[in-house]
Amino acid sequence: MCMKLLILIVLFFFTLNVSAELSSHGMVPDTMAERVKACTICHYHGDNNQERSSYYPRIAGKLEGYLVNQLRHFRDGRRYHQAMALLLENMSDDYLQAIAHYFSKLDIPYPPPESIDLKPNEIELAKKLIRLGDPQRDIPACSACHGDSLMGNMSYIPGLLGLPSAYLTAQLSDWRSGSLIRGQVTNCMSAIAKQLSYDEIIVVSRWLATQTVEGETQKTLSPDLVKRCQSIFLEGVAQE
Amino acid sequence: MSHYYVSSALCSVRKYVIGCLVLLVLFTVRVHAASPTDQSLAEGEYLTRVGNCLGCHTAKGGIPFAGGRQLTTAFGTFVTPNITPDKETGIGRWTEEDFWLAMHEGKSRDGRMLYPAFPYTEFTKITRADAKLIFEYLQSIPAVSQVNPAHAIPFPYNSKPLLFGWRKLFFKQGIYETDPTQSEEWNRGAYLVQGLGHCDACHTARNEVGAKKDAALGGGQMMSSNWYAPSLYSRKEAGVMDWNLEDIIELLSSGVSKHANASGPMATVVQQSLQYWSPQDVRAMAVYLKSLPDKAVEANIRYPEMSENAKRYLAQGKKVYEKHCQDCHGEIGQGVPGIYPPLANNRSVTLPVPLNLIRVILNGGYPPTTYLNPQPYGMPPFQQLLRDEEIAQVISYIRNAWGNRGGLVTIVDVDQGRGSGH
Numbered sequence: 096m097c098m099k100l101l102i103l104i105v106l107f108f109f110t111l112n113v114s115a116e117l118s119s120h121g122m123v124p125d126t127m128a129e130r131v132k133a134c135t136i137c138h139y140h141g142d143n144n145q146e147r148s149s150y151y152p153r154i155a156g157k158l159e160g161y162l163v164n165q166l167r168h169f170r171d172g173r174r175y176h177q178a179m180a181l182l183l184e185n186m187s188d189d190y191l192q193a194i195a196h197y198f199s200k201l202d203i204p205y206p207p208p209e210s211i212d213l214k215p216n217e218i219e220l221a222k223k224l225i226r227l228g229d230p231q232r233d234i235p236a237c238s239a240c241h242g243d244s245l246m247g248n249m250s251y252i253p254g255l256l257g258l259p260s261a262y263l264t265a266q267l268s269d270w271r272s273g274s275l276i277r278g279q280v281t282n283c284m285s286a287i288a289k290q291l292s293y294d295e296i297i298v299v300s301r302w303l304a305t306q307t308v309e310g311e312t313q314k315t316l317s318p319d320l321v322k323r324c325q326s327i328f329l330e331g332v333a334q335e
Numbered sequence: 336m337s338h339y340y341v342s343s344a345l346c347s348v349r350k351y352v353i354g355c356l357v358l359l360v361l362f363t364v365r366v367h368a369a370s371p372t373d374q375s376l377a378e379g380e381y382l383t384r385v386g387n388c389l390g391c392h393t394a395k396g397g398i399p400f401a402g403g404r405q406l407t408t409a410f411g412t413f414v415t416p417n418i419t420p421d422k423e424t425g426i427g428r429w430t431e432e433d434f435w436l437a438m439h440e441g442k443s444r445d446g447r448m449l450y451p452a453f454p455y456t457e458f459t460k461i462t463r464a465d466a467k468l469i470f471e472y473l474q475s476i477p478a479v480s481q482v483n484p485a486h487a488i489p490f491p492y493n494s495k496p497l498l499f500g501w502r503k504l505f506f507k508q509g510i511y512e513t514d515p516t517q518s519e520e521w522n523r524g525a526y527l528v529q530g531l532g533h534c535d536a537c538h539t540a541r542n543e544v545g546a547k548k549d550a551a552l553g554g555g556q557m558m559s560s561n562w563y564a565p566s567l568y569s570r571k572e573a574g575v576m577d578w579n580l581e582d583i584i585e586l587l588s589s590g591v592s593k594h595a596n597a598s599g600p601m602a603t604v605v606q607q608s609l610q611y612w613s614p615q616d617v618r619a620m621a622v623y624l625k626s627l628p629d630k631a632v633e634a635n636i637r638y639p640e641m642s643e644n645a646k647r648y649l650a651q652g653k654k655v656y657e658k659h660c661q662d663c664h665g666e667i668g669q670g671v672p673g674i675y676p677p678l679a680n681n682r683s684v685t686l687p688v689p690l691n692l693i694r695v696i697l698n699g700g701y702p703p704t705t706y707l708n709p710q711p712y713g714m715p716p717f718q719q720l721l722r723d724e725e726i727a728q729v730i731s732y733i734r735n736a737w738g739n740r741g742g743l744v745t746i747v748d749v750d751q752g753r754g755s756g757h
Contacts, residue, residue, distance in 0.1 A: 122671070123671050123674050123675070123712070127710075129712060130710060130711070130712050130713065131713070132663075132712075132713065132715060133699050133700075133701065133713030133714055133715040133716070134713075136715040136716070136720065137719070167396065170395070170396075171395040171396030172395045172396070173396065178698065178699075178716050178718065178719075181698045181699070181700065181716070182698075182699060182700060182701060182713060182716070183701075184602075184603065184700075185602045185603055185605075185606040185701060185702075185703040185704065186701060186703075186704050187606075187704040187709070189704070189709065190704045190709060190710055190711075193710060
């Protein structure tokens, strides 16, 4: 009798212990959202404070193929940002793919567009480059690649809306000057940026940042533009 | 005559003379049969994983074994050479003897003394048979023509006499000698840890030859700048004499464990090499590491009674902890096993040298992705979010909370920890 009670008591405590351990495990959700908390401290995630930086690009909802390519570039030193390089340093391609997949499917509201005053001639210049390009300098319309709504195209060409103007300016100027952040790789986009003047870069970036985000991503690209961006598509396909 | 050398080494143990004769015959047969078998190539490939040749001899995102990876050290930047069998730019013209001299004596084919950024200081311990398996495997992979940039080693570290002197002091050539008083498993572990696994390249030099830290080319610092590789001979640092065998195995093959995680350069070692070790070899390594003596002098540091100032400092740190850290590491620093490392009773937190700790908080990090832990959880970088003062406070707090005891950390320490990029 006494013995039985003792066993029961022991068993009781045992179960208590076990369930405590289970719940402490259980407290950490087995999700990608939890795993990428180290990223969302900087990248807008819906619940953190976007105002903190006017530079950090939004990555939620970007095309998966594009994101994987960028993550590999950061990890392997073809694109440079110290904080990200250190975080990604010991990650496999598979994990980068999973992270890219997660962010590409993340559907959260976009922040309101930036309010920057642009003069009418600046607006005209931006629109012209974006919708028509400049055949004389071999610049196709930005929308020919980035999609009519500028929301991205063909998995590897990113959307251009909802990004801070400071970030856009930095990317385009870096390609133009061939510097460390992004300019060490040559591809169709770096070639185009090299044709733009600094003034054009600033105006286009500002115009893009003031647009309301709407529209769908596109899945059509003319064969000659596919060919032009071949290196990027091949890079992505090699990965799959 | 290489086969003769190996066979005679095997035969030096009288007892096994008969076995040796058989071996000698087999060996000769194999030598005459010339080309390596699939089996021996697979063994060679495995050994390159164990020695992490791939990790060092491949540029980030580059072609396997074609070199070009930059190793940034306190002495300058080393660039690894191409070790594919390309005749002009790789080791295609090398003989097995040339390769043996590189691994065993640290000499290149042209007789040049190699820098110990190539861990021949440890590789010297491997057997000629293992070296041959590695060589044959490397000769079987696709030849890649790739010229890599030269090392960027400034004076005086680029001087021959200095390297010569360093070798005299620190380089002891010689194959691992079996300790007959220990088990076969222990000996296998010792052979791997001291030899191909080259753990000492980071772990010992700093501590055991620590006094020589300022001497040119002092080993540990060569491998990576601005991380402290704790001693495997101290239970207060990286020694695992108190751990279960299972926990040691888990840490080294998966990168996480209930005691601690592999971070920084150690995470890279786990990702590039240790996760591929066979279960038998990981176990042998664990058995050996567990047996190492605790050489730490019982420091018996007595921490003075906290002053009111210090208490206030720590109280500030506690606030930072509650706001930014507690969600993951827990109210009492208990963590979540295998996911968020505990901070209570974790040696990484109380190490006398707070360098790694400062780096982890400034830069954050993920444990390595491994077969056993393919999708690890991460620690955010706080560099942009917290002021140096807050970082110093929170570190001081976790070093002195929940039974931990360690020195306070100042803004100056934090700033120094920022140091160079990697």
